[in-house]
Amino acid sequence: xxxxxxxxxxxxxxxxxxxxxxxxxxxxxxxxxxxxxxxxxxxxxxxxxxxxxxxxxxxxxxxxxxxxxxxxxxxxxxxxxxxxxxxxxxxxxxxxxxxxxxxxxxxxxxxxxxxxxxxxxxxxxxxxxxxxxxxxxxxxxxxxxxxxxxxxxxxxxxxxxxxxxxxx
Numbered sequence: 232x233x234x235x236x237x238x239x240x241x242x243x244x245x246x247x248x249x250x251x252x253x254x255x256x257x258x259x260x261x262x263x264x265x266x267x268x269x270x271x272x273x274x275x276x277x278x279x280x281x282x283x284x285x286x287x288x289x290x291x292x293x294x295x296x297x298x299x300x301x302x303x304x305x306x307x308x309x310x311x312x313x314x315x316x317x318x319x320x321x322x323x324x325x326x327x328x329x330x331x332x333x334x335x336x337x338x339x340x341x342x343x344x345x346x347x348x349x350x351x352x353x354x355x356x357x358x359x360x361x362x363x364x365x366x367x368x369x370x371x372x373x374x375x376x377x378x379x380x381x382x383x384x385x386x387x388x389x390x391x392x393x394x395x396x397x398x399x
Contacts, residue, residue, distance in 0.1 A: 241273040241330050245280040246371040254289035261289040268297035274304050274321075274329035281333060281366045282351060282359060293354070302350040304329065311348045325349065333370035337363050 245252070249270055253262035262285065263269045269279040279300045283291045291297075305314045306325045314324060321327045328336045340346050341360065351359050 241277070242332060242371075243273060244277040244333050244370040245285075246369075249276050252285035252289065263289075266290075266297045268301040271301070272304070272326075274326045275300055277329045277333075277336075278304055278325070278351075281336070281363050281370060283362070284366070284369070295354070299350040299354045306345075306349045308343050308345050311345050313350070333367045337367055 249264045250262075253260050253264055255261075263276065263279055269275050279285075279291075279297070282300065283296065293299075302313045304324070304326045305317075306312075307314050307319050307323055308325065308328075309323075321330070325340065328339050331339065340349075340363075346352055346360075355362075
Protein backbone atom coordinates (compact mmCIF):
# COMPACT_ATOMS: atom_id res chain seq x y z
CA UNK A 232 0.00 0.00 0.00
CA UNK A 233 1.08 3.55 -0.57
CA UNK A 234 1.39 6.24 2.05
CA UNK A 235 -0.05 9.36 0.47
CA UNK A 236 -1.36 12.00 2.92
CA UNK A 237 -4.97 11.16 1.99
CA UNK A 238 -4.53 7.43 2.53
CA UNK A 239 -2.83 7.91 5.91
CA UNK A 240 -6.09 9.46 7.16
CA UNK A 241 -8.17 6.41 6.30
CA UNK A 242 -9.13 4.52 9.44
CA UNK A 243 -7.85 0.95 9.10
CA UNK A 244 -10.58 -1.58 9.83
CA UNK A 245 -8.26 -4.51 10.50
CA UNK A 246 -6.66 -4.60 13.95
CA UNK A 247 -3.38 -5.81 12.41
CA UNK A 248 -1.43 -4.83 9.28
CA UNK A 249 -2.48 -6.50 6.03
CA UNK A 250 0.81 -8.44 5.91
CA UNK A 251 0.03 -10.19 9.19
CA UNK A 252 -2.81 -12.11 7.51
CA UNK A 253 -0.28 -14.03 5.40
CA UNK A 254 -0.29 -17.83 5.44
CA UNK A 255 2.70 -19.80 4.21
CA UNK A 256 1.89 -22.95 2.23
CA UNK A 257 5.13 -24.62 1.21
CA UNK A 258 7.14 -21.94 -0.57
CA UNK A 259 4.07 -19.85 -1.34
CA UNK A 260 2.73 -16.92 0.65
CA UNK A 261 -1.04 -16.52 0.54
CA UNK A 262 -3.17 -13.67 1.80
CA UNK A 263 -4.62 -10.28 1.01
CA UNK A 264 -1.23 -8.51 0.88
CA UNK A 265 -0.45 -10.53 -2.25
CA UNK A 266 -3.63 -9.57 -4.11
CA UNK A 267 -3.26 -6.25 -5.91
CA UNK A 268 -7.00 -5.61 -6.07
CA UNK A 269 -7.18 -5.81 -2.28
CA UNK A 270 -3.80 -4.43 -1.20
CA UNK A 271 -3.90 -1.52 -3.67
CA UNK A 272 -5.62 1.03 -1.42
CA UNK A 273 -6.64 1.27 2.24
CA UNK A 274 -10.28 1.46 1.16
CA UNK A 275 -10.00 -1.83 -0.76
CA UNK A 276 -8.36 -3.50 2.22
CA UNK A 277 -11.09 -2.16 4.53
CA UNK A 278 -13.82 -3.56 2.30
CA UNK A 279 -12.06 -6.90 1.88
CA UNK A 280 -11.45 -7.18 5.64
CA UNK A 281 -15.05 -6.43 6.59
CA UNK A 282 -16.28 -8.81 3.86
CA UNK A 283 -14.09 -11.84 4.67
CA UNK A 284 -12.42 -13.35 7.76
CA UNK A 285 -8.74 -13.51 6.82
CA UNK A 286 -7.79 -14.82 10.25
CA UNK A 287 -9.66 -18.03 9.41
CA UNK A 288 -9.00 -18.27 5.67
CA UNK A 289 -6.08 -16.59 3.84
CA UNK A 290 -7.86 -16.43 0.51
CA UNK A 291 -11.56 -16.01 -0.27
CA UNK A 292 -12.92 -19.18 -1.94
CA UNK A 293 -14.21 -17.18 -4.93
CA UNK A 294 -11.31 -16.31 -7.23
CA UNK A 295 -13.24 -13.21 -8.38
CA UNK A 296 -13.59 -11.80 -4.84
CA UNK A 297 -10.76 -9.26 -5.31
CA UNK A 298 -12.31 -8.00 -8.53
CA UNK A 299 -15.69 -7.64 -6.79
CA UNK A 300 -13.99 -5.71 -3.96
CA UNK A 301 -12.21 -3.35 -6.36
CA UNK A 302 -15.36 -2.69 -8.39
CA UNK A 303 -17.45 -2.16 -5.25
CA UNK A 304 -14.93 0.42 -3.98
CA UNK A 305 -15.30 2.18 -7.36
CA UNK A 306 -19.11 1.88 -7.36
CA UNK A 307 -20.81 5.27 -7.82
CA UNK A 308 -23.74 5.57 -5.44
CA UNK A 309 -27.00 6.98 -6.83
CA UNK A 310 -25.86 6.15 -10.37
CA UNK A 311 -25.35 2.40 -10.12
CA UNK A 312 -22.18 2.39 -12.20
CA UNK A 313 -18.56 1.42 -11.61
CA UNK A 314 -16.06 4.25 -12.16
CA UNK A 315 -13.36 2.34 -14.05
CA UNK A 316 -11.52 5.49 -15.17
CA UNK A 317 -11.31 7.29 -11.82
CA UNK A 318 -13.09 10.49 -12.86
CA UNK A 319 -15.70 10.47 -10.08
CA UNK A 320 -14.78 11.98 -6.68
CA UNK A 321 -14.31 9.44 -3.88
CA UNK A 322 -17.14 10.90 -1.79
CA UNK A 323 -19.63 9.93 -4.49
CA UNK A 324 -18.49 6.30 -4.45
CA UNK A 325 -18.38 3.49 -1.91
CA UNK A 326 -14.71 4.49 -1.60
CA UNK A 327 -15.72 7.60 0.35
CA UNK A 328 -17.85 5.60 2.77
CA UNK A 329 -14.89 3.29 3.44
CA UNK A 330 -12.97 6.24 4.89
CA UNK A 331 -15.46 6.37 7.73
CA UNK A 332 -15.66 4.23 10.85
CA UNK A 333 -16.78 0.64 10.14
CA UNK A 334 -20.20 0.94 11.78
CA UNK A 335 -20.91 4.17 9.93
CA UNK A 336 -19.75 2.61 6.67
CA UNK A 337 -22.12 -0.34 7.00
CA UNK A 338 -25.13 1.72 8.02
CA UNK A 339 -24.48 4.40 5.38
CA UNK A 340 -24.07 1.84 2.63
CA UNK A 341 -27.16 -0.15 3.59
CA UNK A 342 -29.27 3.00 3.89
CA UNK A 343 -28.58 3.68 0.21
CA UNK A 344 -30.92 1.66 -2.01
CA UNK A 345 -28.17 1.23 -4.59
CA UNK A 346 -26.19 -1.15 -2.36
CA UNK A 347 -28.03 -4.05 -4.02
CA UNK A 348 -26.39 -3.08 -7.33
CA UNK A 349 -22.83 -3.23 -5.95
CA UNK A 350 -20.65 -6.01 -7.35
CA UNK A 351 -20.23 -7.64 -3.92
CA UNK A 352 -23.98 -7.73 -3.32
CA UNK A 353 -24.66 -9.04 -6.81
CA UNK A 354 -22.10 -11.81 -6.26
CA UNK A 355 -22.99 -12.85 -2.68
CA UNK A 356 -26.40 -11.32 -1.90
CA UNK A 357 -27.78 -11.09 1.62
CA UNK A 358 -25.03 -13.39 2.87
CA UNK A 359 -22.55 -10.58 2.21
CA UNK A 360 -24.78 -8.09 4.05
CA UNK A 361 -24.91 -10.41 7.08
CA UNK A 362 -21.14 -10.81 6.96
CA UNK A 363 -20.36 -7.08 6.94
CA UNK A 364 -22.85 -6.47 9.76
CA UNK A 365 -21.26 -9.20 11.87
CA UNK A 366 -17.68 -8.24 11.09
CA UNK A 367 -18.08 -4.64 12.30
CA UNK A 368 -17.34 -6.03 15.76
CA UNK A 369 -14.01 -7.42 14.48
CA UNK A 370 -12.82 -4.06 13.22
CA UNK A 371 -10.27 -1.86 14.96
CA UNK A 372 -9.53 0.26 16.89
CA UNK A 373 -11.34 -1.62 19.62
CA UNK A 374 -13.61 -4.46 18.46
CA UNK A 375 -17.18 -4.19 19.68
CA UNK A 376 -16.88 -0.64 21.04
CA UNK A 377 -19.91 1.19 19.70
CA UNK A 378 -18.63 4.63 20.68
CA UNK A 379 -15.37 4.23 18.79
CA UNK A 380 -17.14 2.74 15.78
CA UNK A 381 -19.31 5.87 15.65
CA UNK A 382 -16.34 8.27 15.43
CA UNK A 383 -16.28 9.59 11.89
CA UNK A 384 -13.00 11.51 11.82
CA UNK A 385 -9.90 10.91 13.89
CA UNK A 386 -7.86 14.10 14.56
CA UNK A 387 -4.26 14.25 13.38
CA UNK A 388 -3.24 16.56 16.21
CA UNK A 389 -4.34 16.39 19.85
CA UNK A 390 -2.70 19.70 20.90
CA UNK A 391 -6.05 21.44 21.43
CA UNK A 392 -7.29 18.62 23.64
CA UNK A 393 -4.14 18.71 25.74
CA UNK A 394 -4.48 22.48 26.21
CA UNK A 395 -8.12 22.13 27.20
CA UNK A 396 -7.36 19.37 29.69
CA UNK A 397 -4.49 21.40 31.17
CA UNK A 398 -7.02 24.05 32.28
CA UNK A 399 -8.72 21.63 34.65
